[in-house]
Every structure is written in C-alpha cells, then in structure tokens.
Amino acid sequence: MLRVMRRREFARGPAKVGRTATMASIREMRHAAASVSRAGRSCGSPERLKEMVRTMEEMVIKMLAFVSAIRLSCTWCCCAVRSRLSTLARGETLLKGARGSLGFAAIAVSVQRSRRICGVRSLHASVVVLLSVSCAAAPARMASPEQLRALASQLQQVSPGDALVIGAGDIARCGDQLTNARATAAIVQEFPAATVITIGDNAYERGRPEEFANCYDPTWGAFKSRTRPSPGNHEYYSNDFAAGYFAYFKVSEYYSFDLGNWHLVSLDSMIDMSASSDQVAWLRSDLAANSKPCILAYWHHPRFSSGIHGLQRNDPGRRTAVLWTVLAEHHATLILNGHDHDYERFAPRQGIREIVAGTGGGELRPFVRRLGGSEARDDSHYGVLLLTLHPNSYEWHFIGTDAVIYDRSDAPAECSQ
Structure with a gap:
C-alpha cells in the first residue's frame, strides 16, 4: 500500500542552489x-x-x-x-x-x-x-554478465518473509559518465525481485525532462515500474520545482510503503524540514499509523558524512536533525542517503544506522576527513547497496560494478526496539 502526501511545500531557508558554491562573505x-x-x-x-x-x-x-x-x-x-x-x-x-x-x-x-x-x-x-x-x-569497471549473475544468484537466496531492496543515489549523467550509470544498472538488472530505490540526483545536471529521457531512462529507467525514488538537489536546479522528476516518476515529495515486515519512507530534503513543516507533520502521522516493527527512511542529503558536503554548514543535510528526531522517537532502524559521491556506513546513532550510497554513476569524490562513528568508507568504486530485509533484522552488501562486495554485514543486525 502506497500512502502519499500531494501538497507541495518548499524550504523556508533553502540551500543555495547552483553548480558552484562560492565564498561570498x-x-x-x-x-x-x-x-x-x-x-x-x-x-x-x-x-x-x-x-x-x-x-x-x-x-x-x-x-x-x-x-x-x-x-x-x-x-x-x-x-x-x-x-x-x-x-x-x-x-x-x-x-x-x-x-x-x-x-x-x-x-x-x-x-x-x-x-x-x-x-x-x-x-x-x-x-x-x-x-x-x-x-x-576512472570509469566504472564492469564485470561480465556471467560474473554479476553468479553473484546475484548467491545473494538472492532469501527465506520466506524476506524482502530485497537495492539502490543508490547520484546516478545518471549523460556523456562519458553515462557508462557508470549503465554499469550500476547492470547490477540492479540481476535482482528482478528487488524493490529499487533512488536516493536523489537521479538525472544530471538539472533533472530536466530531456535528461530523464536521455540519461536516466536508458539506464535505471529499465526498472521504473519497481522503483520508489526520492529527489535530490540537482532535480531542483531546473528552476521549475523539480517538475522533470515529478513528471517522470509521478510520485509525491514524500510517501511511504510496506515491504514484508518493514515500513519504508521516502522524504524530500530539498523542501521544508522544520518541526512545524507539513512534511514533518505528515511524517509524524505516518509513523504513528505504522504497524510494522522495522522502519527504513531515505532522502538525499546525509546528516553525517566524511565527504566534502559534510563540511558545509549551509548544506541541507544540517537541517535533517528534525527528521532524525522524529524517526528515533518511533524506533527507526535505517536511514539511507546520497549527495556525497562515495559509500560510507556509520555506527548507529539514536538507534539508527546511516548509510551513504552516492555511488550510482556521478563521478566519485574523495573523503576529506573521517567523521566519528564512520565504520566503512569507499570512494573508489561505483556500485549499489543491497539490503536483505528479514522480519526483524537486516543485512547489507555494497556491490561494486566489478562484482566485488566491498562492504557487508557479518551477521543480521536487529531492528531498533
């Protein structure tokens, strides 16, 4: 069941948008x-x-x-x-x-x-x-279809009641970098039973209709019918309130759905996230009505990051603390983000583990520091995050385009209680 909120609102204090952030004062x-x-x-x-x-x-x-x-x-x-x-x-x-x-x-x-x-x-x-x-x-290293198929056959052996989620953020940029999006899409292709999520910046540079048609659709568009997206800052750079994104996916700014024993929530970190905002009011109501024991939320801007955006005080990720507080009050388990073009996994904070997976195809960027609580980091490999959602626990695998697993859980992690 898909629960949606169709009222559109925009940030009272929006982040600066543009291709370059300059030191203005x-x-x-x-x-x-x-x-x-x-x-x-x-x-x-x-x-x-x-x-x-x-x-x-x-x-x-x-x-x-x-x-x-x-x-x-x-x-x-x-x-x-x-x-x-x-x-x-x-x-x-x-x-x-x-x-x-x-x-x-x-x-x-x-x-x-x-x-x-x-x-x-x-x-x-x-x-x-x-x-x-x-x-x-360097362009993503692509494994052969046989290598990807062999790996996927192992990871798709799940028990009844389990659900698979696969995704990444920062995906499709036309030109030379489109090869990267094709490489990550090739991984997703091998998991036909998985629900696909996108964690923002789906189509560069500005999320225009032609960029979705020419960049995203030939790659990750193959999974559109099973994709549950979220928008990023580049979708809003079009100066038409991310019209290209909403026209392509036909979803609302924020919505929720259930997978097995899990409740998943897609949020929009480019609109108002203050305590009095419609988005936060909707989130409180949605979580109050939820009966599933495990909660996963995803949006574009990470609250914590060792990447370059983690240093920016005016980044929208700084304003996601309210979302975290509400989710923690309802014992959420996982938060997924993109924005920084790397992979990073954090130890749980407030009972919630954050994973950044901005590795969908936009050029990778190096870490600039190591933030406290960071347990795993990779700024060298394009790839996707695969989650196996058990009834009361979960496992993760970060799969590179070369069919190598660069981060995995040693054992199922329990849902927050």
Missing part, C-alpha cells in the same frame, strides 16, 4: 565554504600533481590575507595549510582510482576553538584549511 567563511571547479587539465604524473598543489598553496596564501581581516592568525593558517599540502604532495590517497582531468578542488574553512595546531594552542579561534584535490575518477 566573511561570515560564511567563519563556518565553512567549498568552492568546486572543473578544469580540463591532465593530472598526469606526481610531478604534475605537486605543481598543482603549489598553485593551490599560492591561492590559499593569498586568501589568508583576506581571512586575517577577522583577526585570525595567519601563522596558524599557514602552518595548517602547509601540513595538509605536504600530505597531498606525497600523493597519499590522491591518485587512488583516478585518472583523466581535474575533477574538483575544494577549500573548506572552519573555526575551531582552542585547537592545537603545530604545537600552539589558540587563545580564541584558529583556521584550519583543508585542501582536497581529486582527479576525475
């Missing part, structure tokens, strides 16, 4: 800023990498003169920057699974009180500049 820089740029230069050899790092260092040093206007210590900044750049220059984690053109460069600035940097403890605040440079990730 000193106030924003005190929290976090990320600048994403694309270039057509070859990453090439380690020498070329060091040259790029030196260029970025010069840019950061120039930026420090501006930062010092708010009485932040340039000495601490330079020390932190040079320490981070030294790590990057050694190539640690930087060239892993990468080739081709420069994918993005991000500078994040955050204020941390009483932070010890290079042996000096600040009196008021210090600036830590993290530089994350990534080459465009």
Whole structure:
C-alpha cells in the first residue's frame, strides 16, 4: 500500500542552489565554504600533481590575507595549510582510482576553538584549511554478465518473509559518465525481485525532462515500474520545482510503503524540514499509523558524512536533525542517503544506522576527513547497496560494478526496539 502526501511545500531557508558554491562573505567563511571547479587539465604524473598543489598553496596564501581581516592568525593558517599540502604532495590517497582531468578542488574553512595546531594552542579561534584535490575518477569497471549473475544468484537466496531492496543515489549523467550509470544498472538488472530505490540526483545536471529521457531512462529507467525514488538537489536546479522528476516518476515529495515486515519512507530534503513543516507533520502521522516493527527512511542529503558536503554548514543535510528526531522517537532502524559521491556506513546513532550510497554513476569524490562513528568508507568504486530485509533484522552488501562486495554485514543486525 502506497500512502502519499500531494501538497507541495518548499524550504523556508533553502540551500543555495547552483553548480558552484562560492565564498561570498566573511561570515560564511567563519563556518565553512567549498568552492568546486572543473578544469580540463591532465593530472598526469606526481610531478604534475605537486605543481598543482603549489598553485593551490599560492591561492590559499593569498586568501589568508583576506581571512586575517577577522583577526585570525595567519601563522596558524599557514602552518595548517602547509601540513595538509605536504600530505597531498606525497600523493597519499590522491591518485587512488583516478585518472583523466581535474575533477574538483575544494577549500573548506572552519573555526575551531582552542585547537592545537603545530604545537600552539589558540587563545580564541584558529583556521584550519583543508585542501582536497581529486582527479576525475576512472570509469566504472564492469564485470561480465556471467560474473554479476553468479553473484546475484548467491545473494538472492532469501527465506520466506524476506524482502530485497537495492539502490543508490547520484546516478545518471549523460556523456562519458553515462557508462557508470549503465554499469550500476547492470547490477540492479540481476535482482528482478528487488524493490529499487533512488536516493536523489537521479538525472544530471538539472533533472530536466530531456535528461530523464536521455540519461536516466536508458539506464535505471529499465526498472521504473519497481522503483520508489526520492529527489535530490540537482532535480531542483531546473528552476521549475523539480517538475522533470515529478513528471517522470509521478510520485509525491514524500510517501511511504510496506515491504514484508518493514515500513519504508521516502522524504524530500530539498523542501521544508522544520518541526512545524507539513512534511514533518505528515511524517509524524505516518509513523504513528505504522504497524510494522522495522522502519527504513531515505532522502538525499546525509546528516553525517566524511565527504566534502559534510563540511558545509549551509548544506541541507544540517537541517535533517528534525527528521532524525522524529524517526528515533518511533524506533527507526535505517536511514539511507546520497549527495556525497562515495559509500560510507556509520555506527548507529539514536538507534539508527546511516548509510551513504552516492555511488550510482556521478563521478566519485574523495573523503576529506573521517567523521566519528564512520565504520566503512569507499570512494573508489561505483556500485549499489543491497539490503536483505528479514522480519526483524537486516543485512547489507555494497556491490561494486566489478562484482566485488566491498562492504557487508557479518551477521543480521536487529531492528531498533
């Protein structure tokens, strides 16, 4: 049974939308800023990498003169920057699974009180500049149909009363990257009995009707009849309130459905998520009426992430705390997200485990830190998340496009009580 809410509402304090987030004010820089740029230069050899790092260092040093206007210590900044750049220059984690053109460069600035940097403890605040440079990730490695079929035959051996869910976020981008979406779709194809979920950013760049027709439909569109989607920020970049997404899938912003002993809820993290919003009111009502013992919710923006979006204070993921609170009150078990183009699994918080699976086809991006509670991370492999939903427990498998399982549960995890 599909329960839906058709009233559309939009965020009172929407996140900035656009392809580039810029540092527009000193106030924003005190929290976090990320600048994403694309270039057509070859990453090439380690020498070329060091040259790029030196260029970025010069840019950061120039930026420090501006930062010092708010009485932040340039000495601490330079020390932190040079320490981070030294790590990057050694190539640690930087060239892993990468080739081709420069994918993005991000500078994040955050204020941390009483932070010890290079042996000096600040009196008021210090600036830590993290530089994350990534080459465009290599195209997804595709296993043969025989390899995928053999793996799927093992994982589909479930007991009566079990249900399979398979999905990912950040999926279909036309052009060279469409190969990645085809590769992840090939995995999904081998699980015909599984319910398919999408975790936002289904069709790049703006979720227009032609992008759904030309990018998503030839890949994941093959499973449209069994897909339960959720929207992402790129669907809303079309400036028509994600009309392409809603026209293609013909669903509401948020809705719920049951699978076996599980209640699944699809939410929209691009609209109002405040405690007084219609979405949260609907969520409370929906969960109050639910009789299933296990609850799974999914939406695009993660509350917790070790990826670049996890550093952004104005990211919509920061506003999902209310959703978490409501779900925790009703003993939810799982939350699935995308947005950061990587795979990450967290230990349960408030009784809820979060898994980020932004690995559906959009170019992968490297982690910029390790957030507390992060139990597994992978920024090198495209793939999908497969969940086996038992009557009172669940198992997970992160399946790469090369038919390798990169993360799995050791034993069924119990539903929250």
